[in-house]
Amino acid sequence: MKRLTLRTAALRLLLAAGLPVLLATVWWFASAGSTDVYWPPLSTILETGREVWTAERIAADVVPSVTRLLLGYTGAAVLGVALGIVIGSFPRVRATTEPVLEFLRAVPPPVLVPVIMLFAGIGDTMKIVVIVSGCVWPVLLNTVEGVRAIDSVLSDTARSYGIEGRARLGHLVLRSASPQIFAGLRQALSIGVILMVISEMFAASNGLGFAVVQFQRSFAIPGMWSGILLLGLLGVLLALVFQTVERRALAWYHGLRRSRRAS
C-alpha cells in the first residue's frame, strides 16, 4: 500500500466530492428561476423541506415508517435464516420445497399488498407482514445456498472433533453461510424500503409514503420533492448502516478474499 500523503488525500476528497457538489450546483442554478410548477427551484424545495419536516412531522411520519421497516426486516431476517438453515441442511427437504420457493420468490412483492390486506386489514400489522413476506425470500434462498455450499472438509473436520449442536451451528454453519446470507440481506433491504413506501401509498394514515402521495395529490409540489429527497436520503442512510455492519461481520471474509487475490 502506498502511504496516504496529504496531497493524495486531498485529491481523493476532490474526486469524491467534486461531482456531487457540481451536480447539486447545476441543479441549484438551472432551477433557480424556474416557474415550471413541476420543477420548482431547488432553493424553494429545501426551504419547504425545512418548514414541512418539523420534529413533530418526523415523529408522526418518518418514525412509524422506519419502525415498521425495521420490525419487518428483522422478522424476515430471523425467519429466513432459521428456515434456510433447516432447508439447506437436508437435501431432500430442499429438493421438495425448491420449486415452491422459487415460485414464491418470483412473485413481485408489491402484489402481496392487496392479498395481505385481506387478512390483516390496513393497520400496522399489514405493513409489517407485507415487509416480512417480501424480504424473507432472498434471505431464505441465499441461506439455503450458503448452507449447501459448506466446505465438506470443514464439515467433516468439525464432525470428527465432536463439534455438534449449537457449537456447530455458530462456528461452522452460520459462519460459512454468512457471506451468502449478507448478500440476501442486502437484496432484502432494498425490497423492504420499496414495500415500506408501497404499503403506505396503498392505505395508510401516516408514514413517508403516505406523506409524499398526499403532497402530490394536493399539488404541493415543493413538499413532494422534499419528500422524495427525504426518501432518497433514508435509502442512502440505510445502505450506509448496512455496509458498516457487513464490513464488521464479514471482515474475516473480505480479508480472505484479498489475500487469495493477491497470491
Add this chain to the structure above:
Amino acid sequence: MTRTAVKTGTPGGARRPGPGNALLGLAGLGGFLALVEALPRLGLVSPDYLPPTSTIAAALAREVSDVAFWTALGDTLTGWALGLLIATVAGIAAGVLITVVPYLREATASTVEFLRPIPSVALIPLAVLLFGTDLRSTLLLVVYAAFWQVLVQVLYGVQDLDPVAEETARSYGLGTWARIRHVLWPTALPYVMTGVRLAAAVALVLAITAELIIGTPGLGSRIAVAQTSHAVPDMYALVAVTGLIGVLINLGARAVERRSLAWHQSVRGEVTP
C-alpha cells in the same frame, strides 16, 4: 476459480437436478396446492380470504379466456422489456465510458453510491405528475431501478480486468476501441449477464408496482381492479400469473446467460463435471 460476481449471491448456472429430485419437487408443488385447497375447506382460513386452489384455478381459466387479460399481459411485458432494454444499453454504455475515461471512475463513485440506494418508488409521485397513467410512468420506474443493477455489475466486471492481457493488447498496438472489444468486453461479459439477470427480475417488480399503484395499464392494475371489486379468486389467479412470469423470466435469463457464456469457465465446468 469462477469469475462470476460473488457479491450478487444467487448462482448463475442452473443446477441439473436428478430425476429423484424432480419428483420430490413435483411432490412439493402438489403438496403446496393441496394445502391451499385444504386450508379453506377445513375452515382453518376463511374462503373469503384464501379461496381453495380449485376456485383459483377456475378464476384463472376465466381470466385466460378474457381478451382483456391478454392485453394487460402484453402491456406489462412491453413495459418490462422496453425498460430493461433501455436500462441495459444505458448501463453498459455508462459503465464502459466511466472506466475508459481516466479519473471518471473515482469521480463518479460517490455519486453512484448515493443515487443507487434511492428507492425508485420514491419517483412514483413525480411519474404521476409528469406522465399520468402513461407507459412512460412505468418506464421511468423500471429504467431507474434496473439501470443501477447493470451499471454496478459492469463496474465490478471491468475491475476484474487482467492487467497482463491489457498490457499485452497495448504492446500489440491495439487501439482503445479494439481493447474494449477484445479485452474489456469478454472480461466484463459474465458480470454484465449477471447484472441483466438481476435487472430483469427488478424490472418486473417495478413494472407491476407502477401498474398497481399508479394505474398504468397492465396486470398490476388488473389486480388493483380485482381487489377493489372484491373478486378475491381472480386476484389470487392474477398474483399467481405474475409469479409464473417471474419464474419464466428467471429461467429465461439463466438460459441466455449460459448460452452467451458457453465459452466461459464457469459454464464449461458445469457441463462436463
